[in-house]
Amino acid sequence: MEESEQKVATNLPRSEVAAAQPAQSSGAGAGTEVFGAKKVSCYYGSFRAVTDVSLHIYEHEITAFIGPSGCGKTTVLRTLNRMNDLVPGAHVKGDVEYRGVSLYGKNVSPIAVRRRIGMVFQKPNPFPKSIYDNVAYGPRINGERNKGKLTEIVERSLRQAALWDEVKDRLNNSGLGLSGGQAQRLCIARTLAVEPDVVLMDEPCSALDPIATAAIEDLMRDIKQRYTIVIVTHNMQQATRVSDRTAFFSVLRNEESDTRTGVLVEYGRTQQIFEDPNDPRTKAYVTGRMG
């Protein structure tokens, strides 16, 4: 079992070169493509939550998904690491390529996918364990038993998550005793501990105060040198502050059949989306006139 999973995991390429080198500036041209979604539609049972989404996500960039409630941005985010597989009745049509390999291919293990493509959730959800054990959890599952190595990983991950200085003297305290912002950074450290390639963030700051939010945003900018980040946010100012590209999703209503589905309206450089959007729906949403 473990062996076959290992084999599947090797099917998922990881750009070693890219992981070793810091990102070049995401100025003019687009970098290496990490995800390529092609006409992706997501269903929960017979309900089509999202229709025909095609977009590319690039290495060492922060890509923001924005849009009103029910537009399917979280659903699309969850297709990027097969999180929707866990929802009964959910299925995906179309294809999502991750570094050139189809994520929904027959011999791709969702476990291996999620190892590469980590996720941080809206509500900080530390395990009821010590801070140390929270971060060491993933590497241990991956078979890391060496105490020295684990300690090294814990420190590195907590440093990357900008939490080390605040918790280094109380690593054995419970993760549940941290403040909201600290707990969220602990969850980010836990995600980073397994050295993923991509970090998906589903409204990571919506439960946090402005100071904790600023800390998470700084952290996102720091770690994008090493990771690729996709973030769902309701806070448009946050999208403008941190993201390189922005995808605007909206709800398409069909009056005749009385159904609605999420669609990708516009995707581009963040500055363009917020300064000079092409689609009137994007303009109405970002200026706060509609939606």
Next chain:
Amino acid sequence: MAEHRQEFQQELEAIEARVIEMFGMLAEDLGRATDALLTGNNEAVKLLAERQKVIEALYPEIESLVNRAILLQAPVASDLRFLLSVLRIVPELERSHALVEHIARRADHILGNDLSPRSRGLVERMGALVSDMWRQASDAWYRRDSSVAPELAERDQELDDLHESLIGELASGGMAIPVTMEMTLVARFYERLGDHAVIVARRVVYLAGSQPPE
């Protein structure tokens, strides 16, 4: 879907109304100034000085409305482009009206018949051309029409040619020295007014964005 932010929308409209008012005064007064200069009618001089005071009061008022909107409303997209454009354009309008007033003020020193027939004709043509350029610039702003900028740049070239001709005529020494000195300034004022109109039309390119005018 409901329309939101109506109060903000009203604030934007109030700012636009004031900008349009400035454009309007400028366009009206340009014709008056040329007329005053050529006919020596110094009635207009007082009026234009009054209007300059109105413009000088409007300028900081608009500026503070824009500052407030940027600070409190976190504008983006066309709202942001509009507010930034207003900040850039209002000083142009204020400067331009000051130039118009300077032209009118010469009506106090120069009598229409102090001018040679050729320089009179050139001033007339420059005045008409500049008035027309400003009308176009105002329309471009109002209609968010980015296509006007290249056309105005061409017309500005025409104005520069007239400016050169007038300077040549003044340099030929056919008029009294004080009149020649004043007219050199007047020529320069018209030429600057043309430049400001071109700058305004260029600002409209950013204001209009990539979307066709609504």
